[in-house]
Amino acid sequence: MSGLFALLDDVAALVRLTAASLDDIAGAAGRAGVKAAGVVVDDAAVTPRYVQGLEPKRELSIIGRIAKGSLRNKLLFILPAALLLSQFAPWLLTPILMLGGTYLCYEGAEKIWELISGHHASPEETQESAAADPAAHEKKVVSGAVRTDFILSAEIMVIALNEVASEGLLSRAAILLVVAVAITVLVYGVVALIVKMDDAGLVLAARDSAPVSALGRGLVRAMPIVLSVLSTVGIAAMLWVGGHILLVGMEDLGFAPPYAFVHHVEVLVHDATGALGGFLGWLTNTALSAVAGAIVGAVVVAVLHLLPKRTAGAAHA
Numbered sequence: 523m524s525g526l527f528a529l530l531d532d533v534a535a536l537v538r539l540t541a542a543s544l545d546d547i548a549g550a551a552g553r554a555g556v557k558a559a560g561v562v563v564d565d566a567a568v569t570p571r572y573v574q575g576l577e578p579k580r581e582l583s584i585i586g587r588i589a590k591g592s593l594r595n596k597l598l599f600i601l602p603a604a605l606l607l608s609q610f611a612p613w614l615l616t617p618i619l620m621l622g623g624t625y626l627c628y629e630g631a632e633k634i635w636e637l638i639s640g641h642h643a644s645p646e647e648t649q650e651s652a653a654a655d656p657a658a659h660e661k662k663v664v665s666g667a668v669r670t671d672f673i674l675s676a677e678i679m680v681i682a683l684n685e686v687a688s689e690g691l692l693s694r695a696a697i698l699l700v701v702a703v704a705i706t707v708l709v710y711g712v713v714a715l716i717v718k719m720d721d722a723g724l725v726l727a728a729r730d731s732a733p734v735s736a737l738g739r740g741l742v743r744a745m746p747i748v749l750s751v752l753s754t755v756g757i758a759a760m761l762w763v764g765g766h767i768l769l770v771g772m773e774d775l776g777f778a779p780p781y782a783f784v785h786h787v788e789v790l791v792h793d794a795t796g797a798l799g800g801f802l803g804w805l806t807n808t809a810l811s812a813v814a815g816a817i818v819g820a821v822v823v824a825v826l827h828l829l830p831k832r833t834a835g836a837a838h839a
Contacts, residue, residue, distance in 0.1 A: 589710035591668030596702035600679045616774045622673040623767030630760035631819025720745040765815025784810045
């Protein structure tokens, strides 16, 4: 009997230890997720533009497919790669992240170039393309969104990894797993609410109550503006995040002057603006990072789009 009680004591101790470990993992995942909050906001701002101009009844389906692709990115590719690199070749994380940052800069700058040059597809053209071949169009939309999400997800996971670098391998894996699932659910849950808000407005507008009906009509009128603003924010976010990755990455690799300048200006603004110093300092860092991202992105766009056209034109001449 004493052996049985001893066994029960051991089981109880194991349960307490497991519960404590789960609390530690949840707490570490929470801290890591907070650190990555800036990129989470960017991810939520970027995604809605992919469903603009599409048939409303297909929006949730497309967002669901993008969310699955995002979770697949995090769990099957980014998480194992990040853990392996952090364990055996941590020096490779920064260069790989900088490649992703360069791609984000290119994506943002390309969208600006399309707007300036008039080569971007209008909502009417998007709807025509979707009507002509819905399956192919949805596949193109989802693949583009998942490709961009991969870079943002990699940034989120690496930020989270840096916060728990002192943990053991299994703890790191568990924490990153929690972060991956929680952030994916959060981001795409918010995106789904945003893009379906106009449908909710239509339901409210049909109610008999005058205030509720007015609220519904207001939502319907506001949502095209909100989506347009989010699309613009999404472009700015790609430049900001991409530029920030490159600036911090250069500093980590030993070339500090670019980010030292940004940080110096940020501190000057912070110290000169009193109570708003924290916010305005952050805004300064963000703006300068976006400028850096726009410069890098413009160079890549020129190399990939403009120079080949000029070369082709010269050859024909």
